[in-house]
Amino acid sequence: MKATELLKKQHREVKALFRQAKKADAEERREILDQIEEKLTHHMHIEENVFYPAVRELGTKKTDELVPEAYEEHEVVKLVLGKFPELDPEDERFEAKMTVLDELIQHHVEEEESEMFQSAERLGDARLKELGAQMEAMPPGGEDEALDEDEDEDEDEDEEDDADEMQAGTDDDSEDEHVRRASAPKGRRGGATP
Numbered sequence: 003m004k005a006t007e008l009l010k011k012q013h014r015e016v017k018a019l020f021r022q023a024k025k026a027d028a029e030e031r032r033e034i035l036d037q038i039e040e041k042l043t044h045h046m047h048i049e050e051n052v053f054y055p056a057v058r059e060l061g062t063k064k065t066d067e068l069v070p071e072a073y074e075e076h077e078v079v080k081l082v083l084g085k086f087p088e089l090d091p092e093d094e095r096f097e098a099k100m101t102v103l104d105e106l107i108q109h110h111v112e113e114e115e116s117e118m119f120q121s122a123e124r125l126g127d128a129r130l131k132e133l134g135a136q137m138e139a140m141p142p143g144g145e146d147e148a149l150d151e152d153e154d155e156d157e158d159e160d161e162e163d164d165a166d167e168m169q170a171g172t173d174d175d176s177e178d179e180h181v182r183r184a185s186a187p188k189g190r191r192g193g194a195t196p
């Protein structure tokens with residue numbers, strides 16, 4: 003399945019769950035919201051790790067704008083999702099927050115499907131199918147594990163960076179110095195000729 007088809011299918015599933023949640027009573031609402039959270043977390047994970055980087059590679063003016071915006075919108079979705087555990091489904095704020103989340107996602111999905119997926123077509127069918135297969139192979143619920151791995155990797159990278167800096171410290175400094183020198187004369191000239 004093409005990556006864009008797989009993602010659209012997941013968009014439809016979440017939309018259907020929101021429709022169900024609106025009709026549900028308080029107890030069911032919590033259960034449905036848990037399902038929404040699970041699906042969205044996985045969906046955002048595969049987009050952020052597979053699909054968005056591939057679209058970003060296109061490097062057009064449009065994708066250079068759309069992809070960073072999409073990451074930011076995911077951040078907002080995650081923020082709102084994180085508020086639910088502390089809320090009682092009977093509380094009116096629960097339903098209000100759910101409506102806000104639904105609208106947020108509708109807007110995001112619309113932008114993805116009408117703009118980003120259109121750009122993604124430039125990747126070609128074969129590449130889109132390859133990306134789709136890659137995303138399908140990522141198991142739902144594996145996000146936490148992947149997150150831990152990422153953190154470990156980051157730590158390793160930080161250590162490597164530190165080591166590199168120690169070894170090549172002078173190079174880095176000279177680069178900074180170069181930037182400082184390039185920007186400093188303007189100010190100095192301004193000061194010298196009042």
Ligand SMILES: [Fe+2]
Nearest residue numbers: 049072110114
């Ligand atoms: Fe997204």
Ligand SMILES: [Fe+2]
Nearest residue numbers: 009049111114
């Ligand atoms: Fe999406």
